[in-house]
Amino acid sequence: MLNEVVDVDLPVGESANPVGDHSNARGPLEHKVKSWPQFFEANASGAKTFDLRRSTDRDYRVGDYLRMQEFEPKTARYTGRELLVRITYVTSAEFPCALSDNGLNPEFCILGFHLVPTSGT
Structure with missing residues (x-):
């Protein structure tokens, strides 16, 4: 069962999710x-299994889900298409992988994920 989507402000010094930590106590x-059409298509096909996201407004953790809603920026409207993916890995400046502590903006993270099969797929 999934909990409600909430934006969590962490206390200063508390980390959201270290790389490789697959626990998710909450x-x-x-x-x-939102997912723009070209990225949505790549995710839907399975060619793209990661996403770069701002991490300052969400508490992304391994085991969480992303409901990607296709959004057309030219019309500023949602298309109605959605994907559900499960986060399997989180890389950030705080929890780096290789050189990401120097190369990844501290306000962003890279989320690795797998598509969650739905009854229509």
Whole structure:
């Protein structure tokens, strides 16, 4: 069972999710996020299994879900298409992978994920 989507402000010094830490004591959350058509298509096909996201407004953790909602920026409207993916890995400046502590803006993270099969797929 998924918990409600909430934006969590962490106390100063508390980390959101270290790389490789697959524990999720609070239980998985579902985060609703916009996805532009070209990225949505790549995610839907399975060619793109990661996403760069701002990490200052969400508490992304391994085991959480992203409900990617296709959004057309030219019309500023949602298309109605959605994907559900499960976060399997989080890389950030705080919890780096290789050189990401120097190369990744501290306000962003890279989320690795797998598509969650739905009854229609």
